[in-house]
Amino acid sequence: xxVLIIVLxxxxxxxxxxxxxxxxxxxxxxxxxVFRFGRLLPDIRGPGLRVIRPIGDRMQKVSVQTQVxxxxxxxxxxxxxxxxxVDAVVYFRVTDPVKxxxxxxxxxxxxxxxxxxxxxxxxxxxxxxxxxSDRDHINSELKKxxxxxxxxxxxxxxxxxxxxxxxxxxxMMRSMSKQAEAERERRARVIxxxxxxxxxQRLSDAAATMADTPGALQLRLLxxxxxxxxxxxxxxxxxxxxxxxxxxxxxxxxxxDDTPARRSVPLPGRAAHPGxxxxxxxxxxxxxxxxxxxxxxxxxxxxVAFVPPVPPVEPVxxxxxxxxxxxxxxxxxxxxxxxxxAGRAAVAxxxxxxxxxxxxxxxxRDATPAAG
Numbered sequence: 001x002x003v004l005i006i007v008l009x010x011x012x013x014x015x016x017x018x019x020x021x022x023x024x025x026x027x028x029x030x031x032x033x034v035f036r037f038g039r040l041l042p043d044i045r046g047p048g049l050r051v052i053r054p055i056g057d058r059m060q061k062v063s064v065q066t067q068v069x070x071x072x073x074x075x076x077x078x079x080x081x082x083x084x085x086v087d088a089v090v091y092f093r094v095t096d097p098v099k100x101x102x103x104x105x106x107x108x109x110x111x112x113x114x115x116x117x118x119x120x121x122x123x124x125x126x127x128x129x130x131x132x133s134d135r136d137h138i139n140s141e142l143k144k145x146x147x148x149x150x151x152x153x154x155x156x157x158x159x160x161x162x163x164x165x166x167x168x169x170x171x172m173m174r175s176m177s178k179q180a181e182a183e184r185e186r187r188a189r190v191i192x193x194x195x196x197x198x199x200x201q202r203l204s205d206a207a208a209t210m211a212d213t214p215g216a217l218q219l220r221l222l223x224x225x226x227x228x229x230x231x232x233x234x235x236x237x238x239x240x241x242x243x244x245x246x247x248x249x250x251x252x253x254x255x256x257d258d259t260p261a262r263r264s265v266p267l268p269g270r271a272a273h274p275g276x277x278x279x280x281x282x283x284x285x286x287x288x289x290x291x292x293x294x295x296x297x298x299x300x301x302x303x304v305a306f307v308p309p310v311p312p313v314e315p316v317x318x319x320x321x322x323x324x325x326x327x328x329x330x331x332x333x334x335x336x337x338x339x340x341x342a343g344r345a346a347v348a349x350x351x352x353x354x355x356x357x358x359x360x361x362x363x364x365r366d367a368t369p370a371a372g
Contacts, residue, residue, distance in 0.1 A: 021054035030061040031097040044097060062097035066159060069108060071115045073167070076123040078131060085167040086123055086131075090115045090146070096155025104154045111150060115161070118145040128172075135163060 024045070026032045032045030035058045045052075045059065052059055073087040092111055094100045100107050122142045123131065131138060142161045150156040168176070210216045 018054045022051050022057075024050045024052055024059050026050055026061060029065050030063055031094075032059045032061050033097050033101055034059045040098065040102065060101060062094055062100060064094050064097070066091055066093040067108065069112055069115065071112065071119060073165075074116055074119050074123075076120045078123060078128050079125060080127040082128045082172060083169065084123075084128070084131075084172075086119060086163055087165055088115065088119055088142070088161060088163045090158065091160040091162075092150070092156050092158045094155060095151070095157045099153065099155030107154055107156060110154065111146075111156060111158075114146055114149060118142055121145065131166065138163060 024032060026045055026047045026049075028047040030047065032050055034041040034043065034045060034052055036053065037056045050059070069090045069092065071088045071090060073085045075083065075085045077083050090111060094107070104110050119142060122138060122145060126138060139161050142163075143158050146158045146161065150158060210220065
C-alpha cells in the first residue's frame with residue numbers, strides 16, 4: 001500500500017513536470033516559432049498559453065514591435081567633394097518571424113551594418129545643397145536602399161529612416177553663413193525697392209487727385225504746417241508751391257525770347273578777349289552794309305618824355321573844359337602813349353592856348369620848355 005502511494009506521487013510529479021515543460025506563454029507583441037528536433041514546424045504560435053511537446057519541441061519567441069536602431073556617425077564625401085559626418089536612426093520591425101530566425105543571424109546587428117553602408121552610398125551620390133535642403137528625398141532614398149536586402153530575404157520592414165545631424169567643417173560653416181547673410185541682404189534690398197515703387201505709385205495717384213481738386217493741396221499744406229508746429233521748436237517751415245517756381249520760369253523764358261539778338265562789339269584798337277565785358281548788341285538795320293574794319297598795325301614802342309607837372313592856377317574868368325575825343329591814351333605827366341614825338345609840342349601848345357589869359361610869367365616860363 002505504501003509502495004503504491006509512492007508510485008502515484010511520483011507519477012503525479014512527473015506529469016506536473018511534463019505539463020510545465022509543454023506549456024508556453026506567448027505575449028501579445030510576440031510570435032512563437034516551434035522547432036521539433038531541429039525541424040521548423042509550419043504552424044506559428046500566436047499570443048496566449050500554448051502547448052508543445054515537452055520532449056523534442058523548442059519554441060523561440062520573436063518580438064514584432066518596432067525597434068529603433070541608432071546609426072553611429074559616418075564620415076563621407078558628397079558628390080561635390082565636401083567632407084562631412086552624418087548620423088541617422090532606423091525604425092524597423094519583423095514581418096516574418098521565420099525568415100528573421102532562419103535566414104539571418106542576429107538581425108539587429110545586420111540591420112545596423114546595412115544602414116551604415118547605405119548611408120555612405122546615398123551621401124556619396126547627393127550634393128551638399130540637396131543634403132541640407134531636401135532631407136525628405138534623402139530619407140526616402142535611404143529607406144528604398146535598405147528595403148531591398150532586408151524585407152524579402154530577412155522578413156524585416158524598414159519603416160522609417162531619419163538623418164539626425166550633419167556635421168560640417170568649420171570653413172564650410174563660415175562660407176555658408178556668409179552666403180546666407182548675402183542672400184538675406186539681397187532680399188532686404190528687393191523688399192525695400194518694392195516698397196519704394198509702391199510708395200511712388202501711391203504718391204503719383206495722390207498728386208493726380210490733388211491736381212484735380214486745388215483745395216486738397218491747400219489742406220495738405222495746412223496739415224504739414226500743423227505737424228511741423230506740433231514739435232516744440234522755434235522754426236516754422238512753410239512749403240513753397242512748385243507752381244510759383246514754374247510761373248517765374250515761364251516768365252523768364254518769355255523775356256528771353258522777346259529780347260533781340262545781340263552781338264559782341266570789341267573796343268577800337270584792341271582785340272576782344274573772353275574775359276572782357278561785352279557791350280550791348282546793336283540791332284541789325286535792313287539794307288545797311290557795315291564794312292569790315294581794317295586791321296590796325298601795331299605802333300612801335302616810343303620812349304615817353306617826362307613832363308613836369310604844372311602848378312594849379314586859380315581861374316580869373318569862367319573856365320570852359322575841353323574834351324578831347326581823339327581815342328588816344330594819356331600817360332603820366334600829360335604825354336600821350338602811342339603818339340609821335342612831334343605831336344607832343346602841338347599838344348603842349350594846345351594846352352597853353354586853353355589856359356586863362358591872365359597866366360603869370362612863371363606859368364609861361366614853365367610852359368615854354370614843355371613846348372620846346
